[in-house]
Amino acid sequence: MKKSVWACGALISLAVVSCSKNDVTEPLPVENPEAEIVNVLSQNTAAQEDTLFFKVKTTKGAAWVWSVDGRQAGNDSILKFVSSDMGEHIIRVAVSKNDKTVSAQTNVTVYGKYKYGTFVLNEGNMTTENGSLTFISPRGVVTDSAYFKANGTELGNVAQDLYIHHNKIYIISQNGKKNAMGTSFNNDGLLVVANAETLKKEAAYNDELAALSWPSHVAVLNEENVIIRDNSGLYRFNPITRSLTFIKGSGYAAKMTMAVSNNKIFAAAGSKVYVVEPGKDTLTYAMDMKASVSGVVKASDGNIWVSTTGTPGKISKINFRDYSLIKANDITTGSLSAGWGATPGITAKGDTLYFSGAGTKMYRHIFNQGTTEFIADAKTMVANANIVYNNIAVHPITGEVYMNTIKGYGLNFLINNISVFGMSNKATLSANYQNYTNFPAGIFFTCSYN
Structure with a gap:
């Protein structure tokens, strides 16, 4: 047994010496670079x-070059x-x-800057300037x-209202190219239609709507x-034929x-809903x-909320199919x-409604519980929030409530x-954007429009 072990050891030693004498070394394999974005x-x-x-993940000692759509974009470690x-x-x-x-490689899709976010439509000063749009991105x-x-x-x-439909935004103005005193203004007029993602104008209508009053x-x-409300009632406008038709029985539309x-x-x-x-x-x-x-x-379920200001006030839910009352609180x-x-x-x-009576005090009503509670007075949280200019609006996804105020x-x-x-x-005050409005006509969330 001892001899066998010794012999094995002798053979091993011999092999090592032999390898050293021949001086044969296998070359190291060439390392292939790796690339990951x-x-x-x-x-x-x-x-x-x-x-x-985007950053590159690769082999140590490698060099790299970025490209976007086939055009070189530098060799920094991070691509912006x-x-x-x-x-x-x-x-x-x-x-x-x-x-x-x-x-x-990887693919990126770019959509229009204004596809997602919040619009505040501004009337502007009716005697000296035109309407405008303020946009707040999700960030x-x-x-x-x-x-x-x-x-x-x-x-x-005096821009007043907007609506988004099939990637088009429709914006209506009270006076169009002339103010209430008849002074001419250089603008795009009564009804403007633009791409809802880019705001690039697609059409403007003025003479076709000359019969409208404010x-x-x-x-x-x-x-x-396209349904337009004016001082006489409701009209149906067809932008394709450019025809404007009064909807009979729609007088007194609010x-x-x-x-x-x-x-x-x-x-x-008035007391009706048309x-x-x-x-x-x-x-x-x-x-x-x-x-x-x-x-x-x-x-959110397609039915209709209606608020009324009788004694007491009521929030009612109306069936959109047969117009019957589902419930009133x-x-x-x-x-x-x-x-x-x-x-x-x-x-x-959803089932939660907010109201403020066009003031700074905000209230919350949970419809299925029939409960109402005072939430907060914006005056105690926001400096110079003296006058609420048009009513509050709740974001349909985040549940945050937006309010426009002016000092006076x-x-x-x-x-x-x-x-x-x-x-x-x-x-809680989660964000406050100061001095961006100009007599704000309303708050509009792009996600509200299907």
């Missing part, structure tokens, strides 16, 4: 002018991707080492005069049925935002709410008034706030 933000979509970040060109883009990195090159970046920046031209005098609101059923649900328009009119359907020149129905209607809003805390403005006195996210009239309107309140438990 790491998406830092894990996003493959971005708005125009937004930035995405920014584009104003909508559509799909190809990001590629080519990695080289030891005369070998490999590559990796909280504010673009003022967004329509002008996209077109180099302005909205009409148009204030617009809602769209389809490209041939200066208030109209709701659209299931291809029907619901519009407040129903308008496409292609019809007469009202489909007129619901009698037995008290002054202060708000008509689409519910009495409101004895706070005010459901729409105020003097042109926006509804209620705003809703005269030059005090230049001191203003777009305030955003989180409403999880109690109200």
